[in-house]
């Protein structure tokens with residue numbers, strides 16, 4: 001692990017066609033039963049080797065074992081009906097087919113702990129594992145029981161906390177909560193979002209992180225971003241609260257985004273996963289382009305606090321493009337480390 005600028009990805013990577021249908025969100029699995037379980041393990045091995053050879057320091061399973069970053073976790077819970085789904089508008093921008101909460105939510109058994117144990121056993125590198133954040137969970141379902149998003153998010157936070165502690169116990173070094181909803185419901189973040197997040201992360205003895213982004217490079221998100229004006233200042237409202245929170249690492253989209261660099265200064269002392277790879281284009285960055293974004297971040301943050309990362313998940317891209325982007329990320333960070341003599 002390098003002493004500065006350790007690289008990581010925000011989470012997902014595309015799945016091979018022998019595991020799931022190509023380049024789709026929520027892609028259906030290709031296999032079932034034990035064949036599916038074996039294919040998932042093989043896909044995890046493949047993405048680990050790809051990250052390692054690309055020079056990614058803190059590796060993930062690329063979400064090879066889950067169909068979706070939120071709903072797959074929810075499907076592991078009681079109190080949720082995921083067979084007769086409902087269609088709701090999520091993140092205030094697109095319709096999605098989601099599970100329905102029909103009673104008190106609880107976790108009858110661990111959801112990802114066996115997957116995490118396998119992941120840790122397959123690599124010598126530090127492992128990061130992603131869980132959905134409580135606010136984003138509450139925004140990715142139809143709630144027919146609590147009818148109160150804050151109350152539902154707190155119930156999820158307690159469940160996430162139990163799961164996270166078990167993930168840390170099997171050797172996960174970084175637990176990242178994915179909270180794209182933090183860039184949408186700014187008042188609620190302040191009202192109860194951060195409180196729910198801290199509750200999910202309470203008492204964890206590993207590194208804790210929160211990923212906040214402008215979403216995958218899909219049509220609905222590209223259109224939404226066009227409405228956000230010439231400067232994206234959503235983080236400006238949440239970063240001061242996150243700076244005062246117990247969470248160790250916070251993410252920020254920097255590659256090709258309209259996020260003003262000075263917002264990095266609002267995170268006082270936190271490590272920042274700086275997005276240096278654009279996930280909304282098939283164009284593969286050069287190492288020099290990646291290094292240039294890291295330099296821009298270094299205008300506001302010491303290199304010791306920078307974790308070069310992707311803007312968001314790479315799952316909608318082709319495997320070939322994603323692999324190129326991983327290599328650019330590793331090579332770009334290595335360029336800057338060399339300049340720094342690190």
Ligand code: ZN
Pocket residue numbers: 010180211212213214215216311312313
């Ligand atoms: Zn994201």
